[in-house]
Amino acid sequence: MALRRFELTTSVPVGPRxxxxxxxxxxxxxxxxxxxxxxxxxxxxxxxxxxWQDWRVVERPRLGPVRYPIRFPARVVRTADDAMRTSVRAAPGCTLVTVTRATPVTGGALLTETTEVTAPWPVTGYMTGQARSAHERTFAALPGELDRRR
Known part of the structure; x- marks a missing residue:
């Protein structure tokens, strides 16, 4: 098994809660x-x-030009008004644990997300790359979505 970690941040136009x-x-x-x-x-x-909430999630990630479906369980825990943890078992031996914290800043909040990917070494790079790409795109779109919903 191998472990990789990445961190993302974004500013959003709403408060931490x-x-x-x-x-x-x-x-x-x-x-x-x-x-x-x-x-x-x-x-x-x-x-x-x-x-906490347990979720049944369906995603369609990419492997080159091919999109394939995966189904997996996820647990989301609201650990504080301004924090949460998500645990995903994407495949046997492949887990993602994400901790997200929101801190107040002028005009909203700064979100910091730390993700740990654990997987067998042959697929760790792929799993980490897919997770990072998806989370980067989500964080890029999040400020506009939250602004639209205000």
Whole structure:
């Protein structure tokens, strides 16, 4: 197994709580995340780290010119008003854990997302590249989407 990590930031025109409110609902990512096809809540509750939701997610990433469907579980935990953690098991032995924090800045919030990708070494680069590309595109579109929704 190999581990890779990347971090992304973006400024959004809403406060920290509103930014995390938006992000914890994966259905709202549909127009932002380039691979997302559908997301459905299958369970929810309250745990020691905060409120959580288990999701069934369908995405269609790319391998060269070919798009292929993958289905996987995801758990989103609201760890604080201004923070969340998402855990995804994209394939056997392939996990992504993302921690997102929102800090107040003039005119809104600064979102910082740290993602750890764990996968067998032959696919770690591919998994990390796909995740980073999708999250970069999502973060690029997020300020406009949140501005539109205000």
């Amino acid at each position: 509103a930014a995390i409110d938006f992000l914890v609902d994966i259905t709202r990512h549909r127009r932002l995340h380039p691979y997302l096809v559908s997301a459905e809540v299958v369970a929810s509750g309250l745990g020691p780290d905060g409120s």
